[in-house]
Amino acid sequence: MTAQEMYERDKVAIQTTGLSGSMLMENAGRAVSDDVETKIEKHQSVIVLIGGGNNGGDGYVIARTLLNRGYQVEAWQVVSDHKIQGDALLHKEIFIKSGYPLQQLEELGTLEESLEQADVVIDSMLGIGVKGQLRPPFKEVVALVNKRAAYTIAVDIPTGVPADESVSEFDGLFANHTTVIAAPKISVFLEHTSSYYGEWTVVDIGLPTKKIPNSRRKLWGKSDTLSTFPTRQAHSHKGSHGKGIVVGGSFQMPGSIAMTAKAALRSGIGLLTIATTSNTVPLIAPFLQEATFQQVTEEGGFLSSANVVDWSQYNGAAIGMGMGRNQGSTTLVEEIFDCVEGPLLIDADGLYLMKDGLTQYSKRKDPTILTPHPGEFAHLIDRSIPEVMQSPFCLTRDFALQYGVYVVLKGPSTIITSPRGEQCVEVSGNAGLAKGGSGDVLSGILLALLLQSNSVFDALANGCMIHGLTAERLTESRHSIYDLLATDLIEGLPNTFRTFSSST
Numbered sequence: 351m352t353a354q355e356m357y358e359r360d361k362v363a364i365q366t367t368g369l370s371g372s373m374l375m376e377n378a379g380r381a382v383s384d385d386v387e388t389k390i391e392k393h394q395s396v397i398v399l400i401g402g403g404n405n406g407g408d409g410y411v412i413a414r415t416l417l418n419r420g421y422q423v424e425a426w427q428v429v430s431d432h433k434i435q436g437d438a439l440l441h442k443e444i445f446i447k448s449g450y451p452l453q454q455l456e457e458l459g460t461l462e463e464s465l466e467q468a469d470v471v472i473d474s475m476l477g478i479g480v481k482g483q484l485r486p487p488f489k490e491v492v493a494l495v496n497k498r499a500a501y502t503i504a505v506d507i508p509t510g511v512p513a514d515e516s517v518s519e520f521d522g523l524f525a526n527h528t529t530v531i532a533a534p535k536i537s538v539f540l541e542h543t544s545s546y547y548g549e550w551t552v553v554d555i556g557l558p559t560k561k562i563p564n565s566r567r568k569l570w571g572k573s574d575t576l577s578t579f580p581t582r583q584a585h586s587h588k589g590s591h592g593k594g595i596v597v598g599g600s601f602q603m604p605g606s607i608a609m610t611a612k613a614a615l616r617s618g619i620g621l622l623t624i625a626t627t628s629n630t631v632p633l634i635a636p637f638l639q640e641a642t643f644q645q646v647t648e649e650g651g652f653l654s655s656a657n658v659v660d661w662s663q664y665n666g667a668a669i670g671m672g673m674g675r676n677q678g679s680t681t682l683v684e685e686i687f688d689c690v691e692g693p694l695l696i697d698a699d700g701l702y703l704m705k706d707g708l709t710q711y712s713k714r715k716d717p718t719i720l721t722p723h724p725g726e727f728a729h730l731i732d733r734s735i736p737e738v739m740q741s742p743f744c745l746t747r748d749f750a751l752q753y754g755v756y757v758v759l760k761g762p763s764t765i766i767t768s769p770r771g772e773q774c775v776e777v778s779g780n781a782g783l784a785k786g787g788s789g790d791v792l793s794g795i796l797l798a799l800l801l802q803s804n805s806v807f808d809a810l811a812n813g814c815m816i817h818g819l820t821a822e823r824l825t826e827s828r829h830s831i832y833d834l835l836a837t838d839l840i841e842g843l844p845n846t847f848r849t850f851s852s853s854t
């Protein structure tokens with residue numbers, strides 16, 4: 351959610367049901383307290399830092415709830431009294447009438463002494479309402495908290511961190527954990543802001559799901575994969591599960607296309623053909639007994655126009671892996687765009703080769719899927735990588751809408767966008783995947799799932815989930831994030847598929 355979408359949901363909830371802002375604040379504070387209780391012990395001393403808006407209002411509820419439950423809590427209001435208004439003021443009064451003391455920040459030294467004694471700091475200073483650079487006293491308090499070693503839990507969003515994308519200049523509080531209210535904000539998923547959150551959980555505050563506006567974005571979870579995973583009929587045959595072709599490889603990079611092919615085979619594709627250079631075939635064929643090979647014309651060790659391939663016999667294709675960026679290969683890319691029916695996935699070098707023909711390529715009637723990492727996407731849209739990293743949701747959405755394509759922007763938070771602008775973010779995986787070849791494996795998994803699923807969007811999200819979970823599982827047991835190879839990932843696929851697959 352963006353901050354604006356969050357405010358809109360609260361507003362609609364209040365207008366349509368009669369829930370009041372103060373009830374939502376009570377719900378939020380209690381839900382956060384329940385989450386906080388799973389992180390702290392009764393003998394630990396806790397400080398709650400309270401700001402002037404509704405995030406501060408949550409802080410009064412949290413401090414009261416924890417004190418009611420027997421925790422040792424100091425509540426510190428860091429702004430002057432006239433700043434506390436509305437629902438926050440109501441909860442401040444309830445806090446005081448409950449018989450609990452409130453510390454008022456007069457000078458930083460006293461707070462610093464208290465922070466030195468504290469085991470846990472709860473940051474309820476600013477939430478999604480932050481605007482611009484932090485002003486006093488927040489800037490100074492955030493610097494103090496960041497200097498202290500106490501375990502820090504942020505409420506909704508760490509103070510100072512923007513909720514939305516496209517903001518690069520800010521001072522933020524570094525939390526060990528963030529208890530996010532109602533729905534994760536965009537900044538949870540951005541490289542330059544996610545580290546401020548630490549670990550994060552989302553708590554429900556009782557917003558009426560039937561009444562509030564539908565979200566334009568979704569966080570894809572394991573339960574989504576379980577409910578949308580393609581089933582296999584007992585009487586199915588190889589033709590039921592798709593006949594795909596993968597096109598790529600060159601004399602410099604014979605391994606890429608082999609990994610894509612193997613991953614597609616391990617992900618349930620019915621039949622797979624590999625179109626690659628003639629010198630690549632003998633190198634990879636011994637490892638891919640299940641695949642067939644297709645002759646393609648070559649120029650200096652790179653693929654060029656095929657003309658010999660009957661593309662119509664395939665239900666879908668993935669192109670570009672290890673293909674090289676030789677201009678001679680552009681004619682092959684054009685031919686594939688014209689002739690392949692069914693889903694067409696373009697990765698790696700294919701993305702470079704197609705750049706000049708983007709408008710023409712967008713006229714395909716079947717789904718076209720681009721799977722760039724941020725560097726490849728930056729090149730496609732003529733922006734810098736930092737620009738892409740700061741605004742990945744809106745840039746991919748604009749691109750997908752403009753060209754009528756699906757975009758899978760890969761990374762620790764992979765963002766999947768449909769040609770209609772629907773988005774989901776998928777967060778499985780770890781740094782073991784930050785290695786050449788991981789993307790080739792993903793392309794194979796995606797092609798296989800595209801050919802077995804009725805929904806392109808589900809197939810893409812599920813493929814990313816399978817890929818990331820496989821890395822997580824392998825690094826929990828046999829491997830580490832250092833040694834994990836893309837080929838290990840392929841061998842780890844069976845275990846992940848076993849947890850999701852079923853037959854009817």
Ligand SMILES: NC(=O)C1=CN([C@@H]2O[C@H](COP(=O)(O)OP(=O)(O)OC[C@H]3O[C@@H](n4cnc5c(N)ncnc54)[C@H](OP(=O)(O)O)[C@@H]3O)[C@@H](O)[C@H]2O)[C@@H](O)CC1
Nearest residue numbers: 374375402403404405476477478479480481483484485506
């Ligand atoms: N019904 C609901 O809405 C619910 C909302 N909930 C909670 O409310 C939170 C959103 O509350 P919010 O909108 O009051 O914003 P919030 O983050 O407290 O910030 C506003 C304050 O910050 C100040 N300020 C801003 N920028 C600043 C800066 N750079 N430097 C310094 N100060 C700055 C600004 O001061 P001003 O500019 O007005 O002087 C104002 O005092 C949300 O994150 C969630 O926790 C839950 O209780 C569930 C129900």
Ligand SMILES: Nc1ncnc2c1ncn2[C@@H]1O[C@H](COP(=O)(O)OP(=O)(O)O)[C@@H](O)[C@H]1O
Nearest residue numbers: 723761762779780781783784786787788789790
């Ligand atoms: N730190 C990370 N955490 C989670 N996933 C990652 C991380 N680094 C890379 N990945 C995943 O690994 C894959 C890398 O793809 P890509 O950059 O195309 O690699 P290559 O082209 O070298 O095969 C993507 O699916 C990406 O989401």
Ligand SMILES: [K+]
Nearest residue numbers: 473476505507
């Ligand atoms: K906060």
